Amino acid sequence: VWAADFALQFRQEFGRDIILDMYCYRRLGHNETDQAAFTAPMQTKRIEARPTAASLYGMALRERGELTEQQEQDIRKDLWEGMEQAYLQMKENPADYILPATAQDADETPLPRTSTRTGISLELFQRIGSILTELPDSFTPHPTLEKRFLVRRREAFREGGLLDWAMAESLAWGSLLTENHTVRLSGQDCQRGTFSQRHAVLHDFNDGSLYTPLEKLNHGTTAFRIYNSSLSEASVLGFEYGYALDSPDALVMWEAQFGDFSNGAQVIVDQFIAAAEAKWNQKNRMVLLLPHGYEGAGSEHSSARMERYLQLCADDNMQVINPTTPAQYFHALRRQVHRNVHKPLIIFTPKSLLSRPEAVSPHREFLASTRFREVLPDPDTPAPGQVTRAVLCTGKIYYDLAAYRKERNISDTVIIRLEQIYPLAQEQLTYLLAPYQKVRDFVWCQEEPSNMGAWGHLRNRLGRLFATSFRYAGRPSMACPAEGAKALHAAAQKRLIAAAFGPRAQS
Template sequence: MAHRGRLNVLSNVVRKPNESIFNEFSGIEPSDEGTGDVKYHLGMNYDRPTPSGKHVHLSLAANPAHLEAVDPVVLGKTRALQHYANDEKEHHRSMALLLHGDAAFAAQGVVYETMGFHDLPNYTTGGTVHLIVNNQIGFTTDPRFARSTPYCSDVAKVVNAPIFHVNGDDVEAVNFVCQLAAEWRQTFKKDVVVDIARAKAINEGQGIDWPTAEGLALGSLLLEGKHVRLSGQDVERGTFSQRHAVLHDQVNETQYVPLNDLRPYQAKFSVCNSSLSEFGVLGFEYGYSLVNPNSLVLWEAQFGDFINNAQCIIDQFIASGETKWLQRTGLVVLLPHGYDGQGPEHSSGRLERFLQLCNDHPYVYPPPEKMARQHQDCNVQIINVTTPANYFHVLRRQIHRDFRKPLIAFTSKSLLRHPMARSSLAEMTGDTTFMRYIPDPHPETLASPEKITRHILCSGQVYYALLRAREQNKMDHVAISRLEQICPFPYDLLSQHIDKYPNAELIWAQEEPLNGGAWTYVAPRIRTLMNHSKRHEGKTAKPATRLPSASPATGNKKQHIQEEHDLLSQALIGQIIEPKKVVSGVPVWE
């Protein structure tokens, strides 16, 4: 089953003690046995007594937030249980039960693939009972824009499974149909689907300078006659309630798109809540972007973590399409990314994987003629910006150049409303442009450049955590600079700046683990850069990161905070030191 409603199932179906659930809400101490996960991803096994006095073994599989990804896992586990119980022919003693959301069931390809196991001799489990929790909306996407069939359950017709539609508000009817479905499966050993439909409901209630900067960028391009298309799951409102590109009349359901009402002769703004698909929709938007180079086509993931569902489109088309087929695209991929304590499924867009696809040479310092052509020669651009103004400029830059390259933009969730992540209008007008590298402004509170002993390079939202910790601990010997564009690597700007601090040790700080993030990409390039500097030849940068990890992030809030304090002390002090106190979320070491 998905994560929504799982705590209810854990408590009331598999009888996980409520004390354990409440303890997870309050936070538990970090464990030496793993990184953990958020409470609504966890599974459990339980032997539940029945009114007849018998016991039924219930096994709720742990799952990620990648919807429906656990489906084949459940079937594989069921088949294994049947094998070890000598039940592979009768399929009488073990049964798979899958709970789906309506939008995911209709859109996720793995549902169709899992249905395909239905009658394969080596994969069948003797039928699966599918329960669709159908609230007739996919997060914020109306069914009309989420599927092309009348019912979300229509995909089950490929295996001729009976489909029961039942009113979710009629408890007795739901109980009757679910019993009927179980009897069908047990009698005929075939899949069966129960579509539990309820009245349409919004299932989640979810300054604004960052979204305003985006609106200004898109609106200004529309006024210049450039068509803009923004697609993805819940992009009309924005996953984090930040965009509100479409206003809905709650009385008559009419829609109003402000960006389509700027001037009579502007270009069209298409904002499209997509079906709950990454692979298919990203491929569609890539194809859309190929037709007109003077249009800005953007696809936004609900969370950056879900981009791996579209890895084939990234690898085979976006990263290599120009090299293989001379097929250029200016597609923009927006990936919400950042370590905010939301667990391994809502933290990382896998920056390291995109950087691994970049074709620039890490050990060759570009000569002047190559430096001027970095953007033309690269296969993909990768950014992790920290200011609304830079986000504004990089979107406009996609259209205002005479060539097209894909742009992968890692966008912070916490900076959407962060009081320090603000830009003035002056930073977006006049001769202002996108800043690939933002050096430390070196305020008066810092020591003179010769007395700076640590120069920290970073990218993305970790900058503000470092900045607050530096200010709270009154560290006047530490400079912090930002790499806003990671690829192509801005050798020209960094080479002009790192010699400003001749006695400083260079540190790379990132939120991600050592085996993730940008470190493996920037490390050899920083070494190449330093070997061409006047004051740092032969030196290397040191990393300040989370420890290497198989999972991108911990699901334990206390462990998340501890890891953040550790990497901040690594970056600012040079070693891991426990803070003596924490002031407004900022560690204080003195």
């Protein structure tokens, strides 16, 4: 305790890191069947001869006159009897200590959730927009940010403007702050944003001083906190997971610089985020932001390994979404705090969509009666009587499919977006496809190789839901997530888009 206190004081006084180097020993073996004396007999004998930590502490307290020997024995007795009583109580009423069994196929029939409307008032929309776009008179932003970022934001928040992803994100954060929820994000270069899209913290061009617009909404115990973290994903995500446990009403997020950086935090994902509720009934609202999308950036920076998270999905343990519009992202963040269940949220966030002209949202999609939609209909609403093909997809690929269909004036195909991949919104999905009774060609299209992405998770589920087999349009199985050359990527992307529309489209 003294060493920890000293280290904290040193860090606070000098603003430098300090390391506690602790030497420990295990009194017993690795488990109940192990005997450390098999391999370390001399060390084991020394450990056995040494008094326990509790005995040493009791001795120190007695020497200081703070505890009598009788008091020490009474404390030990009370602790032991308390544990024994709890054990006997558990044996007498085991049902009180066993979690209720989940549905046999919980991934198909998730636990009920309350539909949550997460839109905000026009007044709040405008107030936050003003905070995000007005700078102090004494602050000088970088000239490029002033011309390209702040001017665009001001135009977007005016009547009739369109909001991009970074604006929608800041709007969600600001609205939660006004509702007394702390908002916290950590990740590599997350203050600026890996793709130079966020700029939640601005740097004065003349003197380097910092200005964080959303901090104007801090009040009482509510705070906006955003931290650039080191490339130590397991430690940072583990810390944020613990923070989220202790702050269940806060929006706590961790962002990987690229989605595949979460590889370094896989132990936290596997042992805690995916399994903690099943193992310990430990509920958590942690949010992971994982940039994902195929733009020819090579095998290391294309895929956030969607398939790994979906493989962990069962028993309604977490949510996995891949939103395609800024408004959907806005509602997903607000829903995470306002809904009546606590589940981790995995968000596959975009890269190229951050600035794609079509990937924007009008004001009305953020206001009062709106909410997150697990499945999005085809905005072009093809005539049901002409449609013979249904293409289902998730994420960025939707925009490529829609552009291809428009360029070739294809009228026999409807495109449905799965914004939430797990839990699968079966009723919404069947409702959206119900008008298209002539569909005989059901297609799943994805950018990822067939042994990756959502295909392996959805293939049988979609087949059972529609009592038919789905045709696959995407990259073939691959050992690495993406091609290593831009030209190869472009050729593969062109082939899979054409394949979604059938053999004639490929010729």
